[in-house]
Amino acid sequence: MKRFVLRRLGYAALTLILLSLTIFLFVRVTGDPTVLLVEPGASRADIEALRHDLGLDRSLFVQYLGFVKDVIRGDFGRSFYYRTPVLELYLSRLPNSLLLAAAAMAFSLLIGIPSGIIAAVRVNGWWDSAGKIFALLGLSMPSFWVGLLLILFFSVYLGWLPSSGSGTVWHVLMPAFALGWYFAAAHMRLTRSSMLEVLGSEYVKLARLKGLPEALVISKHAFKNALIPVMTLAGINLVLMVNVAIVVETVFAWPGIGRLIYEGISFRDFPVVQATVLMNGAMVIVVSLMVDILYAVVDPRIRYER
Amino acid sequence: MSASTTAAPSAPSRAVGLPLASRLAAFRTEGFPTIPIVILLVLVFTAVFAEFIAPHNPEVGSLSQRFKPPAWVAGGSSAYLLGTDHIGRDVLSRLIFGARVSMIVGFTAVIFAGVLGTALGILSGYFGGWVDQVIMRITDTWLALPALTFAIFLAAIVGPSEWNIVIILGAVYWTRYARVIRGEVLSIKERDFVRLAIVAGCSKMTIMRRHVLPNVLNSAIVLATLMLGVVIVTEAALSFLGVGVPPPKPAWGLMLADGKKGLMAGYWWLTVFPGVCIVLMVLSANLLGDWLRVKLDPQLRQL
Numbered sequence: 001m002k003r004f005v006l007r008r009l010g011y012a013a014l015t016l017i018l019l020s021l022t023i024f025l026f027v028r029v030t031g032d033p034t035v036l037l038v039e040p041g042a043s044r045a046d047i048e049a050l051r052h053d054l055g056l057d058r059s060l061f062v063q064y065l066g067f068v069k070d071v072i073r074g075d076f077g078r079s080f081y082y083r084t085p086v087l088e089l090y091l092s093r094l095p096n097s098l099l100l101a102a103a104a105m106a107f108s109l110l111i112g113i114p115s116g117i118i119a120a121v122r123v124n125g126w127w128d129s130a131g132k133i134f135a136l137l138g139l140s141m142p143s144f145w146v147g148l149l150l151i152l153f154f155s156v157y158l159g160w161l162p163s164s165g166s167g168t169v170w171h172v173l174m175p176a177f178a179l180g181w182y183f184a185a186a187h188m189r190l191t192r193s194s195m196l197e198v199l200g201s202e203y204v205k206l207a208r209l210k211g212l213p214e215a216l217v218i219s220k221h222a223f224k225n226a227l228i229p230v231m232t233l234a235g236i237n238l239v240l241m242v243n244v245a246i247v248v249e250t251v252f253a254w255p256g257i258g259r260l261i262y263e264g265i266s267f268r269d270f271p272v273v274q275a276t277v278l279m280n281g282a283m284v285i286v287v288s289l290m291v292d293i294l295y296a297v298v299d300p301r302i303r304y305e306r
Numbered sequence: 307m308s309a310s311t312t313a314a315p316s317a318p319s320r321a322v323g324l325p326l327a328s329r330l331a332a333f334r335t336e337g338f339p340t341i342p343i344v345i346l347l348v349l350v351f352t353a354v355f356a357e358f359i360a361p362h363n364p365e366v367g368s369l370s371q372r373f374k375p376p377a378w379v380a381g382g383s384s385a386y387l388l389g390t391d392h393i394g395r396d397v398l399s400r401l402i403f404g405a406r407v408s409m410i411v412g413f414t415a416v417i418f419a420g421v422l423g424t425a426l427g428i429l430s431g432y433f434g435g436w437v438d439q440v441i442m443r444i445t446d447t448w449l450a451l452p453a454l455t456f457a458i459f460l461a462a463i464v465g466p467s468e469w470n471i472v473i474i475l476g477a478v479y480w481t482r483y484a485r486v487i488r489g490e491v492l493s494i495k496e497r498d499f500v501r502l503a504i505v506a507g508c509s510k511m512t513i514m515r516r517h518v519l520p521n522v523l524n525s526a527i528v529l530a531t532l533m534l535g536v537v538i539v540t541e542a543a544l545s546f547l548g549v550g551v552p553p554p555k556p557a558w559g560l561m562l563a564d565g566k567k568g569l570m571a572g573y574w575w576l577t578v579f580p581g582v583c584i585v586l587m588v589l590s591a592n593l594l595g596d597w598l599r600v601k602l603d604p605q606l607r608q609l
Contacts, residue, residue: 265462
C-alpha cells in the first residue's frame with residue numbers, strides 16, 4: 001500500500017512538473033506582452049525598461065526556475081492588466097466558480113440520479129427510451145447554446161430571469177442549468193448502468209427472495225451500492241465543471257475563473273493565464289490522485305496492479 | 307458507459323406497436339443508423355456544393371436588409387428564407403457555407419489526431435520501456451488539462467485561423483487515441499501471430515505496420531467517429547469565444563456569437579438555427595459512432 005501511494009505521488013509530482021513546463025513554454029511562445037502594455041508612442045528605451053521590470057529579458061531557463069520558485073512560495077506574479085497579484089485575482093473569482101459548479105452539480109444529480117434509477121428499474125420500457133434520448137441530447141447539445149436558448153426564453157420572452165451578471169439566486173439558475181445539462185446526461189447514464197449491475201447481483205436476489213417489497217429492495221439494497229461509482233464520477237466532474245465553465249461564464253458574464261482565463265487570453269495577460277491554467281490542471285491532478293488512492297484503500301486488488 | 311451497452315439481450319428488435327421512443331431506441335442499437343447517415347450525407351452534400359445551393363453570398367450583406375426575420379414570420383421576405391443577421395447577411399447561405407467549415411475542420415482534425423495518436427499509441431505499446439514511459443507521461447500531462455481549457459489556451463497562442471484550429475484540435479485530442487490504442491497493442495503483441503512474425507525475422511517496423519496496425523484500425527475508426535462530435539462542439543465553442551475560425555467566415559459557432567448581439571432584442575433565428583445545425587451534426591456523428599462501436603469493436607463497449 002505504502003509503495004503504491006508513493007508511486008502514485010511520484011507520478012502526480014512528475015505530471016505537475018511537466019504541466020508547469022508545458023504551460024510555461026506555450027505561454028512564452030505567445031509573443032511579447034510589452035507591446036500591448038506600453039503607450040503607442042513609447043520609446044525603445046521605455047519598452048526595454050518595462051521588459052527588464054517584468055523579467056522578460058532573461059533566458060527562458062532562468063525565467064522558468066524563477067517561475068517555479070515563486071509558485072512554490074504561492075506567488076504567481078502580478079497581473080499585467082489589473083496590476084494586482086494573480087493569486088488575489090484567482091481567489092476572488094474562485095468562490096463564484098465553486099458556487100456555479102456546486103449549483104450545476106446539484107442540478108445534474110437531481111435530474112441524473114432519479115432518471116437513471118427509473119430507467120434501470122423499467123429497463124427497455126418507455127422511461128428507459130426517453131432517458132436514452134435525453135442522454136443523447138445532453139451529450140450533443142453544446143452548453144453555451146443551451147445557455148443562449150435559456151436567455152432567449154426566460155429573459156427575453158418571459159422576462160423572468162436576469163440574462164447576465166451575478167449576485168442573487170436568480171442569477172445562478174440559468175448558468176447552472178446550462179452547465180449541469182451535459183453532466184446530468186452523464187450521471188444518468190452511469191446511474192442506470194450501475195443500478196442494472198447491482199439489480200442483477202446475488203444480494204438483491206436474496207432480498208427479493210426474503211419477500212421484501214420491491215420499493216425497499218430498490219431504495220435500500222440496490223440504490224446505496226449503485227451510488228458509489230456515481231458519487232466518484234460526480235467528484236471528478238465537479239473539478240471538470242470549474243474548467244468547462246469558460247464558455248458558459250462568457251455567455252452569462254459570470255465572474256468566475258473561466259472568465260478570468262478568457263480575459264487573460266484576450267489581454268495577453270501572461271501571469272493570469274499561466275496561473276489559472278496551472279491551478280486548474282493541478283486541481284485535476286490532485287483530485288484524480290485522491291480518487292486513485294481512495295480506490296486502492298477500498299479495493300486491495302488495485303494496489304498490486306502494474 | 308453508453309446507455310446502450312447494458313441493454314438486456316431480450317430487447318425487442320424493432321417490435322411493431324411499441325411507443326415511438328422505444329422503437330427509435332431499439333433501432334439505434336440494433337438497426338442500421340439510417341437517419342444519422344442520411345443527415346451526415348445531406349450535410350456533406352451541402353458542404354461540397356455550397357456555391358450552387360446557397361442563394362446569397364455568405365460574407366456580404368446589405369445594411370438595409372439587417373435583422374430580417376425568417377420568411378414565414380411577419381416582416382420576412384422569401385428572398386431570405388431564414389432571415390438575415392446584424393449586417394444583413396443571409397442566414398441560410400451562411401449556414402450552408404458553415405457546413406463546409408465544420409466538415410473541413412471536423413474531419414481533418416479527427417484524422418490528424420487519429421493518425422498522431424494511433425502512431426504514438428502503437429509505438430508506446432509495442433516498444434514499451436522508456437519510449438512507453440515518455441509517451442505515456444506526456445499523455446497523462448495533456449489529459450490532466452481539460453480539453454476546452456487547453457484548446458482555448460493554444461488557440462490564444464497561435465491566433466485564429468481555420469487551419470490553426472485543426473492543428474489545435476489535433477494537438478488536444480490525440481491523447482484519447484494514444485491511450486486506447488496502447489492498451490490494445492499491449493495485448494496484441496502477446497498474440498501468436500506477432501510472435502510468429504518475430505520468429506520469421508520481420509523487422510519491428512514491418513510488424514507494427516503489417517500485423518499490429520490492421521488490428522487496431524477498427525478501434526481507431528470507432529474512436530474517430532465518436533470524436534467527430536466532440537471536435538465539432540469544441541470548434542464551435544472556440545469560434546464562439548472569438549479564438550476559433552476568424553470572421554467573416556461563416557462558421558456556426560461564429561454565427562452564434564454574432565447572434566448574441568441580437569439576442570436581447572429577440573432576434574431568435576440568429577441563435578436557434580446555427581445551434582440546430584450543430585446539434586444535428588453532433589447527434590448524427592454520436593449515433594453513427596455508437597452503432598459502429600457495437601458492430602466493429604465489442605471491446606470498446608465499455609468506453
